[in-house]
Amino acid sequence: NAGVTQTPKFQVLKTGQSMTLQCAQDMNHEYMSWYRQDPGMGLRLIHYSVGAGITDQGEVPNGYNVSRSTTEDFPLRLLSAAPSQTSVYFCASSPSGGRAGYEQYFGPGTRLTVT
Amino acid sequence: DQQVKQNSPSLSVQEGRISILNCDYTNSMFDYFLWYKKYPAEGPTFLISISSIKDKNEDGRFTVFLNKSAKHLSLHIVPSQPGDSAVYFCAASSNDYKLSFGAGTTVTVRA
Numbered sequence A: 001n002a003g004v005t006q007t008p009k010f011q012v013l014k015t016g017q018s019m020t021l022q023c024a025q026d027m028n029h030e031y032m033s034w035y036r037q038d039p040g041m042g043l044r045l046i047h048y049s050v051g052a053g054i055t056d057q058g059e060v061p062n063g064y065n066v067s068r069s070t071t072e073d074f075p076l077r078l079l080s081a082a083p084s085q086t087s088v089y090f091c092a093s094s095p096s097g098g099r100a101g102y103e104q105y106f107g108p109g110t111r112l113t114v115t
Numbered sequence B: 001d002q003q004v005k006q007n008s009p010s011l012s013v014q015e016g017r018i019s020i021l022n023c024d025y026t027n028s029m030f031d032y033f034l035w036y037k038k039y040p041a042e043g044p045t046f047l048i049s050i051s052s053i054k055d056k057n058e059d060g061r062f063t064v065f066l067n068k069s070a071k072h073l074s075l076h077i078v079p080s081q082p083g084d085s086a087v088y089f090c091a092a093s094s095n096d097y098k099l100s101f102g103a104g105t106t107v108t109v110r111a
Helices: none
Strands: A004-007 A010-013 A019-025 A031-038 A042-051 A054-057 A064-066 A076-078 A087-094 A110-114 B010-014 B019-025 B032-038 B045-051 B056-059 B062-067 B072-077 B086-093 B105-110
Touching (some): A004 A087, A042 B086, B019 B105, B045 B056, B045 B062, B045 B072
Parallel strands (some): A010 A110, B010 B105
Antiparallel strands (some): A004 A019, A031 A087, A042 A054, A064 A076, B032 B045, B032 B086, B056 B062, B062 B072
C-alpha cells in the first residue's frame, strides 16, 4: 500500500515550457486535490476532484489544468510555466463522506523551479 | 486574504514542557478544524481535528481547543518530545472538504 505517490520529486523548467505533475493513490479514495506551498502562505488549493470525471477550481487555479479519468490518478498540468509557479506542489486524497473526508492524505511533494 | 492565520512563525520549547500553538480564523462558516504536522521533504500528515460542535478534543499528548466566539483554536502538546520538532499547520473547512491552511508554525523542541 503506497498511499499517495507523486512524480517527479524535483523539476526545473524554463519560462514558457509545459509539464505534467503526476499523482496517484491506491486507497480507492474519491476525493483528490492539488495544493501549492509557498513561504509564508501555507498550502493553497489549486484544483480538486470529488470523483472520476469531476473536477473543480480551488483558490489559485490560474495557469493549471487537471483531469480525472480514473479514481487512482489526478495529474496537474502547467500550460506555460512562469516564475510565479515556482513552489512545492502537494497532491492529497481522502475518502468522501463524513468526517473522514477532511483528514486528507498527502503525497511527498514535487519541488518545481521555473527559471 | 488568508482566512486562517497562524501569527507565530516559530516556537522553541524545552523537552518535557508544554507547546502551545495558536490559530485564528475569519470565516464563520468554518465548521471543522484540523492540525497537520510536516517534516522537511515530506508531505503534511494529519494530527488531530475538532468539530465546531465541540470545544475540546484530546488524543494522547495532543489536545485541540476551540473558542468559536473568538474564532480561535489552539493545539497543546504535553509533554513535548524531540520528535515533535516540525512545522504545524492549522486548517479549516466549511463542510465541503476544501481546506484553508494557515502559514504554519515551526516548533523546535530543545533537549
